[in-house]
Amino acid sequence: MEQEPPLVREVFPELIDELVALLEAEGERDLSITVRDVRMVGECGCGDDFCQSIRTADHPDGQPYGPDHRCVPLLPSTGDLILDVVAGRIVYIEVLGRPPMRRPAQQLDLPA
Numbered sequence: 001m002e003q004e005p006p007l008v009r010e011v012f013p014e015l016i017d018e019l020v021a022l023l024e025a026e027g028e029r030d031l032s033i034t035v036r037d038v039r040m041v042g043e044c045g046c047g048d049d050f051c052q053s054i055r056t057a058d059h060p061d062g063q064p065y066g067p068d069h070r071c072v073p074l075l076p077s078t079g080d081l082i083l084d085v086v087a088g089r090i091v092y093i094e095v096l097g098r099p100p101m102r103r104p105a106q107q108l109d110l111p112a
């Protein structure tokens, strides 16, 4: 059996706490619950300095999300946080212009 990717809240707990608060403030109750269980499928990988976006679902490169896609822009105190939601499922967390988040590799280096 393939190992599941880690939960985003285990890798970036502060980010998820912030997203939950922002989603509740926007009245997005369903998303404020499901965001706690999204998994870190991968990083954006675009290489831009200002971008720390996270893929939370497998998605074929270059394919449109389809008609069920919607964008949920949030209002963090710094930078931009935008969720991409397809059919009620969070597939992508756009993290733009934000202070550097602790990376998983650095977290693994910490003493237990």
Ligand SMILES: [Zn+2]
Binding pocket: 044, 045, 046, 047, 048, 051, 052, 053
């Ligand atoms: Zn990117």
